[in-house]
Amino acid sequence: MHTDSQKSEFHKIRMARKKAQIDAAIARADQKKGLLLVITGNGKGKSTSAFGMVARALGHGMKVGVCQFIKSRTDTGEEAFFSQFPNCEWHVLGDGFTWDTQNREQDIATSKNGWQVAMKMLTDSSYDLVVLDELTYLLSYDYLDKDEVLNGLSQKPEMQHVVVTGRSAIAELRELADTVSEIKDEKHAYKSGIQAQKGIDL
Amino acid sequence: MHTDSQKSEFHKIRMARKKAQIDAAIARADQKKGLLLVITGNGKGKSTSAFGMVARALGHGMKVGVCQFIKSRTDTGEEAFFSQFPNCEWHVLGDGFTWDTQNREQDIATSKNGWQVAMKMLTDSSYDLVVLDELTYLLSYDYLDKDEVLNGLSQKPEMQHVVVTGRSAIAELRELADTVSEIKDEKHAYKSGIQAQKGIDL
Numbered sequence: 001m002h003t004d005s006q007k008s009e010f011h012k013i014r015m016a017r018k019k020a021q022i023d024a025a026i027a028r029a030d031q032k033k034g035l036l037l038v039i040t041g042n043g044k045g046k047s048t049s050a051f052g053m054v055a056r057a058l059g060h061g062m063k064v065g066v067c068q069f070i071k072s073r074t075d076t077g078e079e080a081f082f083s084q085f086p087n088c089e090w091h092v093l094g095d096g097f098t099w100d101t102q103n104r105e106q107d108i109a110t111s112k113n114g115w116q117v118a119m120k121m122l123t124d125s126s127y128d129l130v131v132l133d134e135l136t137y138l139l140s141y142d143y144l145d146k147d148e149v150l151n152g153l154s155q156k157p158e159m160q161h162v163v164v165t166g167r168s169a170i171a172e173l174r175e176l177a178d179t180v181s182e183i184k185d186e187k188h189a190y191k192s193g194i195q196a197q198k199g200i201d202l
Numbered sequence: 203m204h205t206d207s208q209k210s211e212f213h214k215i216r217m218a219r220k221k222a223q224i225d226a227a228i229a230r231a232d233q234k235k236g237l238l239l240v241i242t243g244n245g246k247g248k249s250t251s252a253f254g255m256v257a258r259a260l261g262h263g264m265k266v267g268v269c270q271f272i273k274s275r276t277d278t279g280e281e282a283f284f285s286q287f288p289n290c291e292w293h294v295l296g297d298g299f300t301w302d303t304q305n306r307e308q309d310i311a312t313s314k315n316g317w318q319v320a321m322k323m324l325t326d327s328s329y330d331l332v333v334l335d336e337l338t339y340l341l342s343y344d345y346l347d348k349d350e351v352l353n354g355l356s357q358k359p360e361m362q363h364v365v366v367t368g369r370s371a372i373a374e375l376r377e378l379a380d381t382v383s384e385i386k387d388e389k390h391a392y393k394s395g396i397q398a399q400k401g402i403d404l
Contacts, residue, residue, distance in 0.1 A: 011306040019301040029397045037391075037402070039247055043383040044239070048254035049247035052280070055257050056250070057401030059283030078254070081261030099221040104213040129401050161402055178391035181245040189239075189380035195231045199259030199331050200239070200363055 034160040035178040036153060040136060040169035043183035044201075050131045050163045051078045054088065057161075062128035063087050065121040069114050070094040070134040070166075076202050089127075091117050094134075111143035118152070125157035136166030139173065150176060236362040237380040238355060242338060242371035245385035246403075252333045252365045253280045256290065259363075264330035265289050267323040271316050272296040272336040272368075278404050291329075293319050296336070300343060313345035320354070327359035338368030341375065352378060 002010070037053075039046045050066075057064050064087060068079075071094045083090045093114035095101050115138075121130045138144045150172055156162055164173065174180050196202055204212070239255075241248045252268075259266050266289060270281075273296045285292045295316035297303050317340075323332045340346045352374055358364055366375065376382050398404055 008306045012304050015301045015304040019304065022299075022301060025392075026397070029392050029395050031396045032399060033396060035391050035396065035399070035402060037246070041386070043385075044381055045241055045247065045251035045254075045383045045385070048258070049251040050254065051257050052247075052250035052253035053402060055253050055283045056279030056404065059279030059281070060400045060404075062401050077258030077261030079261070081257045099217045099224060102214045102217040102221065104210045161399070174388065177389060178394070178396065179246055180388040181247045182386040182388045183245075183247070184243070184384040184386060186376065186382040186384050187379060189237050190227075190231050192380070193231050194233045194235060194237065194380065195228070197234060197237070197363070198262045199264050200237060200255060202258065202262075 032159075034156065034158055034162070036156070036176060037161070037163045037179045037181070038169050038173055038177040039163065039165045039181045039183065040167060040174075041181070041183035041185070042167055043185035044188060045183050046165040046167075047078075047133050049181070050133060050165050051082070053129060053161075053163055054082055054131060057129040058082075058085055058087055061087070063126055064129045064131070065089045065127045066091065066131040066133065067114060067118045067121070067135075068092045068094060068133045069111065069138055070096070072096040077199060093117060107141070108143045111138045114138075115144055115149070115152075122152050122156045122160075122162070125160060127160060129161045129163070130156075132162065132164045134166040135164045136169045136173070139170050140168045146170070146172065234361075236358065236360055236364070238358070238378060239363070239365045239381045239383070240338075240371050240375055240379040241365065241367045241383045241385065242369060242376075243383075243385035243387070244369055245387035246390060247385050248367040248369075249280075249335050251383070252335060252367050253284070255331060255363075255365055256284055256333060259331040260284075260287055260289055263289070265328055266331045266333070267291045267329045268293065268333040268335065269316060269320045269323070269337075270294045270296060270335045271313065271340055272299055274298040279401060295319060300339070309343070310345050313340045316340075317346055317351070317354075324354050324358045324362075324364070327362060329362060331363045331365070332358075334364065334366045336368040337366045338371045338375070341372050342370045348372070348374065
């Protein structure tokens with residue numbers, strides 16, 4: 001067994017080594033540019049994470065645009081909260097989930113209209129951060145033309161950050177992205193019979 | 203090849219089936235209770251996701267408490283943004299990362315003080331949502347007594363939601379949680395030389 005004083009010394013040595021590695025990584029990471037972030041996977045926290053970035057951005061005085069592609073409800077905590085800020089433009093563009101409408105033509109028309117709203121933001125450098133919430137479904141269901149969407153994202157203003165959320169992001173979108181986080185559902189309260197709750201899911 | 207009209211019909215049938223499954227799941231999920239959520243993994247979006255829940259909760263008029271255990275900096279977008287709301291109590295309780303202090307005793311003392319602040323919230327049912335940002339490190343580094351922390355979390359008010367973030371959540375914490383999301387780092391801009399940026403990481 002080591003004494004407390006030895007433990008402290010070992011700790012100091014390990015941490016000094018770690019600090020050197022981290023400082024070197026920070027020194028290497030010297031570029032600034034607008035990012036394309038994709039947050040996907042079947043776990044909880046994808047849209048939620050995007051909304052956390054909205055909060056951060058507003059905290060820095062940045063201008064934010066949000067397009068929610070699937071949701072039709074406008075009583076969510078996130079919308080109630082963020083739409084009060086003049087720097088944050090919020091669009092609920094969906095008709096509900098595809099299993100609610102059960103109408104492919106209607107879903108496609110809704111998606112195309114929504115994409116026009118998104119494209120206005122993606123061609124306007126005054127938006128510092130654009131969130132395209134649940135856009136992935138519109139690609140995996142072929143509601144939008146893949147090339148049109150990928151081109152739109154590729155041609156965004158250089159310093160603009162764009163966050164795309166939703167399950168099953170297609171491979172081309174992952175390739176185009178600077179950062180891809182995959183959220184895995186290790187355990188979910190919903191599956192043990194707990195309903196979606198305000199503040200957490202809504 | 204199927205005609206467009208056949209495609210629409212197939213779509214309708216598939217979506218009707220899916221809706222029945224989802225409705226049944228919603229009917230099964232009929233409980234309401236305060237949740238313990240753990241957001242862990244090495245990917246981007248853990249704290250960010252917690253801050254998204256803060257926004258949702260504030261949008262519903264809920265009272266929120268946030269403890270940031272590692273961070274010492276107080277110039278983040280999230281703090282600038284959320285600390286302007288009277289319903290949101292925000293504490294930056296860290297001394298920086300352990301590789302900055304390189305001092306185990308100091309880290310332990312800081313952690314213990316921070317935990318006292320957290321315990322005040324975890325024993326006060328007026329907080330609807332409590333975020334314990336980066337608490338996982340304090341357990342995996344043995345800065346806090348594991349049993350003390352797990353007991354504190356177990357005894358939280360029944361309707362209070364608690365979100366714990368950070369890498370490498372220990373097994374006992376995952377077991378205790380209602381929801382565990384693991385965020386996997388599939389691709390990270392930082393690794394290709396892009397620095398942490400306002401609105402996204404800060």
